[in-house]
Amino acid sequence: MIRKLTPELLDSLPPNDPRAKGSRRDLRIFNAVLGSARWFRHTLPPRLRPGERVLEIGAGSGELGAALTRAGVVTDGLDLGPRPAAWPVAARWHRADVFAFTGWGDYEVVIGNLIFHHFDAAGLRLLGTRMAAQARVIVACELARWPVSQRLFAALCAVVRANDVSRHDGRVSIEAGFLGEELPELLGLDPAVWRWRVGTNCLGSYQMVAERRA
Protein backbone atom coordinates (compact mmCIF):
# COMPACT_ATOMS: atom_id res chain seq x y z
CA MET A 1 0.00 0.00 0.00
CA ILE A 2 1.72 3.15 -1.25
CA ARG A 3 1.57 6.22 0.98
CA LYS A 4 -1.12 8.57 -0.35
CA LEU A 5 -2.00 12.10 0.80
CA THR A 6 -5.52 13.52 0.58
CA PRO A 7 -6.56 16.80 2.24
CA GLU A 8 -8.48 16.29 5.47
CA LEU A 9 -11.92 17.86 5.87
CA LEU A 10 -11.28 19.02 9.44
CA ASP A 11 -8.40 21.20 8.25
CA SER A 12 -10.73 23.30 6.06
CA LEU A 13 -13.65 23.69 8.50
CA PRO A 14 -13.95 26.71 10.84
CA PRO A 15 -13.18 25.65 14.45
CA ASN A 16 -16.80 26.28 15.55
CA ASP A 17 -18.45 24.42 12.68
CA PRO A 18 -20.74 21.71 14.16
CA ARG A 19 -19.16 19.05 11.92
CA ALA A 20 -15.70 20.09 13.16
CA LYS A 21 -16.88 19.92 16.78
CA GLY A 22 -18.36 16.48 16.14
CA SER A 23 -15.15 15.32 14.53
CA ARG A 24 -13.04 16.54 17.46
CA ARG A 25 -15.34 14.57 19.77
CA ASP A 26 -14.75 11.48 17.62
CA LEU A 27 -11.00 12.12 17.62
CA ARG A 28 -11.02 12.10 21.43
CA ILE A 29 -12.67 8.67 21.32
CA PHE A 30 -10.22 7.35 18.68
CA ASN A 31 -7.26 8.59 20.76
CA ALA A 32 -8.70 6.96 23.89
CA VAL A 33 -9.13 3.65 22.05
CA LEU A 34 -5.57 3.85 20.67
CA GLY A 35 -4.24 4.73 24.14
CA SER A 36 -2.19 7.62 22.73
CA ALA A 37 -2.11 9.87 25.83
CA ARG A 38 -1.27 6.88 28.03
CA TRP A 39 1.61 5.97 25.72
CA PHE A 40 3.01 9.55 25.78
CA ARG A 41 2.66 9.74 29.59
CA HIS A 42 4.58 6.49 29.87
CA THR A 43 7.19 7.24 27.16
CA LEU A 44 8.08 10.90 27.60
CA PRO A 45 8.93 11.61 31.28
CA PRO A 46 11.85 9.12 31.58
CA ARG A 47 13.53 10.75 28.56
CA LEU A 48 13.35 14.35 29.77
CA ARG A 49 16.29 16.17 31.33
CA PRO A 50 15.83 18.93 33.91
CA GLY A 51 14.90 22.25 32.35
CA GLU A 52 14.10 20.88 28.89
CA ARG A 53 11.10 22.47 27.20
CA VAL A 54 8.45 20.45 25.38
CA LEU A 55 6.44 21.50 22.32
CA GLU A 56 3.44 19.56 21.00
CA ILE A 57 2.87 20.27 17.30
CA GLY A 58 -0.64 19.86 15.86
CA ALA A 59 -1.98 20.01 19.41
CA GLY A 60 -5.59 20.38 18.17
CA SER A 61 -8.12 20.57 21.00
CA GLY A 62 -5.33 20.21 23.55
CA GLU A 63 -6.17 17.06 25.51
CA LEU A 64 -2.71 15.50 25.22
CA GLY A 65 -0.68 18.60 26.18
CA ALA A 66 -3.08 19.39 29.02
CA ALA A 67 -2.80 15.82 30.36
CA LEU A 68 1.01 15.96 30.18
CA THR A 69 1.07 19.35 31.92
CA ARG A 70 -1.18 18.00 34.67
CA ALA A 71 1.23 15.08 35.02
CA GLY A 72 4.09 17.55 35.59
CA VAL A 73 5.49 17.82 32.03
CA VAL A 74 4.66 21.41 31.04
CA THR A 75 3.93 21.21 27.31
CA ASP A 76 3.52 24.18 25.00
CA GLY A 77 1.19 23.73 22.05
CA LEU A 78 1.25 24.69 18.38
CA ASP A 79 -1.63 24.44 15.95
CA LEU A 80 -3.32 26.28 13.11
CA GLY A 81 -6.33 26.50 15.41
CA PRO A 82 -6.93 28.78 18.41
CA ARG A 83 -5.80 28.11 21.97
CA PRO A 84 -8.27 25.63 23.50
CA ALA A 85 -10.26 27.00 26.45
CA ALA A 86 -8.92 24.26 28.71
CA TRP A 87 -5.25 24.74 27.73
CA PRO A 88 -3.26 25.09 31.00
CA VAL A 89 -2.33 28.65 31.98
CA ALA A 90 1.23 27.45 32.72
CA ALA A 91 1.76 26.49 29.07
CA ARG A 92 2.10 28.63 25.94
CA TRP A 93 0.06 28.26 22.79
CA HIS A 94 1.48 29.15 19.37
CA ARG A 95 -1.23 29.65 16.77
CA ALA A 96 0.89 29.03 13.69
CA ASP A 97 1.55 26.92 10.67
CA VAL A 98 4.27 24.48 11.58
CA PHE A 99 6.23 25.57 8.47
CA ALA A 100 6.04 29.27 9.39
CA PHE A 101 6.96 28.75 13.06
CA THR A 102 10.27 30.34 14.05
CA GLY A 103 10.50 29.31 17.71
CA TRP A 104 12.11 25.85 17.30
CA GLY A 105 15.21 27.04 19.15
CA ASP A 106 13.19 27.18 22.38
CA TYR A 107 12.42 23.47 22.44
CA GLU A 108 14.62 20.48 23.20
CA VAL A 109 11.67 18.08 22.97
CA VAL A 110 9.07 17.99 20.18
CA ILE A 111 6.08 15.66 20.24
CA GLY A 112 3.11 15.15 17.95
CA ASN A 113 0.04 12.95 17.81
CA LEU A 114 -1.61 12.43 14.40
CA ILE A 115 0.10 15.43 12.79
CA PHE A 116 3.07 14.06 10.80
CA HIS A 117 0.84 12.14 8.37
CA HIS A 118 -0.52 15.48 7.09
CA PHE A 119 2.69 16.15 5.21
CA ASP A 120 4.29 14.87 2.02
CA ALA A 121 7.91 13.81 1.71
CA ALA A 122 9.17 17.35 1.07
CA GLY A 123 7.17 18.72 3.99
CA LEU A 124 8.40 16.03 6.36
CA ARG A 125 12.01 16.62 5.30
CA LEU A 126 11.63 20.36 5.97
CA LEU A 127 9.92 19.74 9.29
CA GLY A 128 12.64 17.28 10.31
CA THR A 129 15.35 19.83 9.50
CA ARG A 130 13.60 22.55 11.50
CA MET A 131 12.95 20.32 14.53
CA ALA A 132 16.41 18.81 14.53
CA ALA A 133 18.06 22.25 14.71
CA GLN A 134 17.57 22.23 18.49
CA ALA A 135 15.61 19.15 19.49
CA ARG A 136 17.21 16.33 21.44
CA VAL A 137 14.09 14.17 21.55
CA ILE A 138 11.25 13.76 19.02
CA VAL A 139 8.29 11.57 19.90
CA ALA A 140 5.47 10.80 17.48
CA CYS A 141 2.33 8.73 17.50
CA GLU A 142 0.69 8.10 14.12
CA LEU A 143 -1.27 5.39 12.30
CA ALA A 144 0.14 2.33 10.61
CA ARG A 145 -0.71 2.14 6.91
CA TRP A 146 -2.25 -1.31 7.18
CA PRO A 147 -5.26 -2.46 5.12
CA VAL A 148 -6.64 -4.13 8.27
CA SER A 149 -6.56 -0.72 10.01
CA GLN A 150 -9.17 0.48 7.52
CA ARG A 151 -11.50 -2.36 8.50
CA LEU A 152 -10.94 -1.82 12.24
CA PHE A 153 -11.48 1.92 11.79
CA ALA A 154 -14.73 1.47 9.85
CA ALA A 155 -16.04 -0.83 12.60
CA LEU A 156 -15.08 1.67 15.32
CA CYS A 157 -16.82 4.49 13.39
CA ALA A 158 -20.01 2.43 13.27
CA VAL A 159 -19.87 1.72 17.02
CA VAL A 160 -19.29 5.34 18.06
CA ARG A 161 -21.47 6.79 15.27
CA ALA A 162 -18.61 8.92 13.97
CA ASN A 163 -19.60 11.75 11.66
CA ASP A 164 -18.77 12.04 7.95
CA VAL A 165 -15.71 14.25 8.61
CA SER A 166 -14.20 11.71 10.99
CA ARG A 167 -14.91 8.79 8.66
CA HIS A 168 -13.25 10.56 5.75
CA ASP A 169 -10.30 11.95 7.70
CA GLY A 170 -9.57 8.66 9.48
CA ARG A 171 -9.56 6.74 6.20
CA VAL A 172 -7.20 9.17 4.48
CA SER A 173 -5.04 9.41 7.62
CA ILE A 174 -4.43 5.65 7.47
CA GLU A 175 -3.58 5.93 3.75
CA ALA A 176 -1.02 8.62 4.69
CA GLY A 177 0.30 6.68 7.69
CA PHE A 178 3.69 5.04 8.12
CA LEU A 179 5.32 1.63 8.07
CA GLY A 180 8.67 0.43 9.40
CA GLU A 181 11.38 3.09 9.47
CA GLU A 182 9.51 5.48 7.14
CA LEU A 183 8.86 8.33 9.55
CA PRO A 184 12.44 8.88 10.83
CA GLU A 185 13.72 8.41 7.28
CA LEU A 186 11.23 10.87 5.77
CA LEU A 187 12.12 13.37 8.51
CA GLY A 188 15.70 12.98 7.31
CA LEU A 189 17.07 12.07 10.74
CA ASP A 190 20.73 11.20 10.30
CA PRO A 191 21.47 7.82 11.93
CA ALA A 192 24.96 9.07 12.82
CA VAL A 193 23.34 11.80 14.93
CA TRP A 194 20.06 10.18 16.00
CA ARG A 195 19.01 6.80 17.30
CA TRP A 196 15.37 5.83 17.12
CA ARG A 197 12.88 3.14 17.92
CA VAL A 198 9.71 2.61 15.90
CA GLY A 199 6.92 0.23 16.79
CA THR A 200 3.33 -0.54 16.01
CA ASN A 201 0.78 -1.81 18.50
CA CYS A 202 -1.96 -4.31 17.74
CA LEU A 203 -4.50 -1.53 17.10
CA GLY A 204 -2.38 0.02 14.36
CA SER A 205 -0.83 2.85 16.35
CA TYR A 206 2.62 3.70 14.88
CA GLN A 207 5.03 5.04 17.49
CA MET A 208 8.42 6.66 17.06
CA VAL A 209 10.89 7.74 19.72
CA ALA A 210 14.01 9.48 18.35
CA GLU A 211 16.86 10.71 20.57
CA ARG A 212 20.00 12.56 19.65
CA ARG A 213 23.09 10.46 20.29
CA ALA A 214 25.21 11.65 23.21
Ligand SMILES: C[S@@+](CC[C@H](N)C(=O)[O-])C[C@H]1O[C@@H](n2cnc3c(N)ncnc32)[C@H](O)[C@@H]1O
Ligand atom coordinates in the same frame (compact mmCIF):
# COMPACT_ATOMS: atom_id res chain seq x y z
C1 LIG B 1 -5.79 14.96 13.20
S1 LIG B 1 -5.68 16.44 14.12
C2 LIG B 1 -4.87 15.85 15.59
C3 LIG B 1 -5.05 16.78 16.75
C4 LIG B 1 -4.46 16.27 18.08
N1 LIG B 1 -3.03 16.08 17.98
C5 LIG B 1 -5.14 15.01 18.50
O1 LIG B 1 -4.55 13.94 18.47
O2 LIG B 1 -6.32 15.10 18.87
C6 LIG B 1 -4.39 17.30 13.28
C7 LIG B 1 -4.11 18.69 13.85
O3 LIG B 1 -2.99 19.21 13.13
C8 LIG B 1 -3.24 20.58 12.86
N2 LIG B 1 -2.45 20.94 11.68
C9 LIG B 1 -2.57 20.46 10.41
N3 LIG B 1 -1.67 21.04 9.61
C10 LIG B 1 -0.96 21.90 10.36
C11 LIG B 1 0.10 22.80 10.10
N4 LIG B 1 0.62 22.93 8.87
N5 LIG B 1 0.61 23.54 11.11
C12 LIG B 1 0.08 23.42 12.37
N6 LIG B 1 -0.93 22.58 12.69
C13 LIG B 1 -1.44 21.83 11.69
C14 LIG B 1 -4.74 20.68 12.64
O4 LIG B 1 -5.20 21.98 12.87
C15 LIG B 1 -5.25 19.66 13.67
O5 LIG B 1 -5.53 20.27 14.91
